[in-house]
Amino acid sequence: MSVSLSKGQTVSLAKQDGSSLRRIHMGLGWDAAKGMFGRSKDIDLDASCLVFDASNSLIDQVWFRQLDSNDGSIHHTGDNRTGRGDGDDESIVVDLDKISANAVTLVFVVNSFTGQDFSKIENASCRLVDLESNAEFAKYNLSGSGRHTASIMAKVSRKSGSWTMTAIGQPCSGRTFKDLIPATLPHL
Numbered sequence: 001m002s003v004s005l006s007k008g009q010t011v012s013l014a015k016q017d018g019s020s021l022r023r024i025h026m027g028l029g030w031d032a033a034k035g036m037f038g039r040s041k042d043i044d045l046d047a048s049c050l051v052f053d054a055s056n057s058l059i060d061q062v063w064f065r066q067l068d069s070n071d072g073s074i075h076h077t078g079d080n081r082t083g084r085g086d087g088d089d090e091s092i093v094v095d096l097d098k099i100s101a102n103a104v105t106l107v108f109v110v111n112s113f114t115g116q117d118f119s120k121i122e123n124a125s126c127r128l129v130d131l132e133s134n135a136e137f138a139k140y141n142l143s144g145s146g147r148h149t150a151s152i153m154a155k156v157s158r159k160s161g162s163w164t165m166t167a168i169g170q171p172c173s174g175r176t177f178k179d180l181i182p183a184t185l186p187h188l
Contacts, residue, residue, distance in 0.1 A: 006167060011138050013096075013156070013163040020163060023095050023131040026108050026154075027088030030124040043121055044113040047090040047153075048177035049074050052105040056188045059103060062092060063177050073098035074106070093131065094156070096163055105157045105188050107168075109180050111150035118146050118171070126153045128165055140167040150174045152184055 013021045028047040048063035051074070060069045064079035077091040094106065108126060118124070127139040140154055148171035156165050172183035 007169040008167065010164050010166040013137070013165060020096070021130050021132075021137065022097050023093065024137070024156075025088075025129040025131050026092045026094065027127050027129065028090045028110055028124075028153075029088050029127075031122045042114075043116050044079075045089070045110050045121070045124070046079065046113050046176070047076070047092055047126075048109050048111070049076070049092050049094070050107045050109065050177060050181070050184060051099075051103045052107065052188055053102045054104050056105075056185060058181060059100075061177055071098065071100045071103075073100070088127070096156075099158075103158070105155055107155045107184050107187065108153045109150065109177055109184065110153055111174050111176060111180060113175055115149060115175060117149050118151070124151075128154075138165055138167075140169065146171050148173055150180055150183075152180065152187060155187060 051060035062074045067076045152170040
């Protein structure tokens, strides 16, 4: 059963039977807003995963120019430059059991590489799927149009061996994950 999250809400990544999720898929979907005469311009949103250690230092990143984490636990399935199609337009697959011991927080961000603001984007959402059962575990709608070009979507954190997901949904601006690091740090 999927949980619809609101900003700041945290959900445990433990299954109902008490075991933890092992492999998750974070999907990002979006559509370009229809303009005059029902036409829409392609919008290139990019999903990225930033990996932080206990001292809040960035130790790895997965994005369209680096599809795999250094430890092999995180994989970006590729860049979608238009948002066309149904479902997840970009996906990041995470094997929680393989994440290096010094990684404590994964932050998922989305940015408009082509620079359009979110007032031009519809149906933007991120979702967390348990890859073992293929069940959607949680979904967060990136609601609210605005003049921002990026959003800090969610974080997955490890504490005492257990993982949780927190919906952040913080609007910010930037064309790549590098531009978003200062806005990300307060959410760690």
